[in-house]
Structures are given as C-alpha cells and as structure tokens.
Amino acid sequence: MFMHNKRLQYTVRVAEPNPVLASLMLEQFGGADGELAAAMRYFTQGLGETDAGRKDLLIDIATEELSHLEVIGSIVAMLNKGAKAQLAESAMEEAELYLSMTAGGNSHTQSLLYGGGPSLTNSSGVPWTAAYIDSRGDPTCDLRSNIAAESRAKIVYERLINVTDDPGIKDALGFLMTREIAHQKSFEKALYAIENNFPSGKLPGIAKYANVYVNTSQGDGDVEGPWNSGEQWDRIDDLTLTMPIDDGDGTASVGLDATDAEVAEALAARTASATSENPTTGVDLGAGPGAGRVTAQDMGAADDIQDAMKLADAM
Known part of the structure; x- marks a missing residue:
C-alpha cells in the first residue's frame, strides 16, 4: 500500500514560465532514462526478487523514483503554467499565442493535449513505453543494468542543468542528479554483496574461449591496453586462427531424415543458378x-x- 504525502521530496522554485525548457525536462519524466522508467524497472524487479535485502532496496528506490517523477513533473507544470493560462483564456493575440506554443519541440503537444501538464513522453513527444524496462530476472545482470541506468540518468540531468540559468530549477535538478549517484552506490554494494557475481547467471563460460581477445579491427589506430593485452588475455592477431576457432570445419550443417533430405535436394535443384547463362534484364x-x-x-x-x-x- 502507498500513502501520498502532498509535500514534494524537494521544493520546486521556478523563476518564470518557459515552455521550451519544459519540453526538454520531459526527457526525465517520460524518457528512456527518466524517473518513470526507473521506478517501473526497480519496482518490477523488487516484486520478483527472492532475497530480502535486495527486495527491500529495490522497493525503497522504486518508491523514491516516483517522488522524483513528481518533482520533475512539477517543474514541467510550472514552466508551462503561463502558456496554459494564455491558451485557456485566450489572453494573447493569435500570433503571439501560436509562437509561444510552437517555440519548442513538444510544447504544442503539452499545451493542446495535456493542458500544460507533464505528458508521459520524452522531449521529442515519443510516448513512454514499457520497452524501456530491460530487466532479465537475474540479480547480477539486473543490478549491472541498474547501475548503467543511474549513470545515464545522471548525465541527462547534467545536460539539463547546463541549458537553464534558472537558479531554482538548477537547484532541484542538482538534487535529482545527486540522488542518481546515491542509488548507483547502493546498487554497486548490492552487486558485490553477491559473492560470485561475474559472469551473470549460473553456467560457467567455456574455459578455452574465456580469455581470448580477437583483434578483428586492424590497421592505424590499433592500441594495446589491459582490455586486450597482458597475462589475462590470449590475444589473436592472425584472424585465420578464428575461422573457425573450434575444432570443426567452419561450415553449417544439419542432420535431416530421408524425407526432409529428399525435399531439400529437390528445392536446391529447382532454384539452382544457371551460371553459364547471361540473361538480358530490365536493366539492360x-x-x-x-x-x-x-x-x-x-x-x-x-x-x-x-x-x-x-x-x-x-x-
């Protein structure tokens, strides 16, 4: 059960309306790295989690992300408040009203369809989708994904901070950005609290392939570092050694019963290319x-x- 407290987790102070900035802010409302996506990602992971500690962590952060959705949505609503009033009351001249609505990528959609309220879209007007949720049901896989999601969200907040000079908005966005850092720290701790957390899943890798680095992109710009060279790696620069890298002949094969083999041979004969002919075509x-x-x-x-x-x- 959830109880809503009418006070925001962080106070929103907007100096003046700005529909264009409101459109940009929607990236963290209904975008791929926004607060709704984060809340749904962690909430659904928490519901399926069997470990008591991780379940508690995921539900805590999911619920806080909903409070952040409320903060960023309130910023959007305040930035649109002037345009909403003008549109509803027709207080501006037609030309001025039109310009105020179309000044930013998604502001006209917010004004006409949502009455100036925050829409569940990204900054380009693309509707929010559950396809943003990339959980796999394995804690080591999902925690790494969560760490990456918090990192991406932190970068988006940085960019939003850089496009406004409104001190109140900068202050609120700074808080939201910093909470992404805190959540990343929690997810890192939860990941490394799992003793064997790499690789993800249960099955071990195949030993003879686990240490191989294949230098498939060769030429000017080749750089060696700990990611591809050293005692941890068996580096392959001669690409012929990887074709194939196993003990087979590198061709694809399948075992067919007599009936399927006969039909496959008939298909191959019927669709065979006549390599000795050069037909005239529409191009000619x-x-x-x-x-x-x-x-x-x-x-x-x-x-x-x-x-x-x-x-x-x-x-």
Missing part, C-alpha cells in the same frame, strides 16, 4: 547514360553509351 532494356556495362545483343551499344557520357562531361 532500359539502360541509359550512367548505367555502366550492361548485357546487350550488340555490346557496342554499351560503348556508345560510355562515349556519350564522356562527350557530355567534355561539354
């Missing part, structure tokens, strides 16, 4: 300048086309 029939070499009864036609192109370029 419609070839014009720039077509390149084409198949024609008189190959001189292709040369005529090339000559015409050269003449045109010379002119």
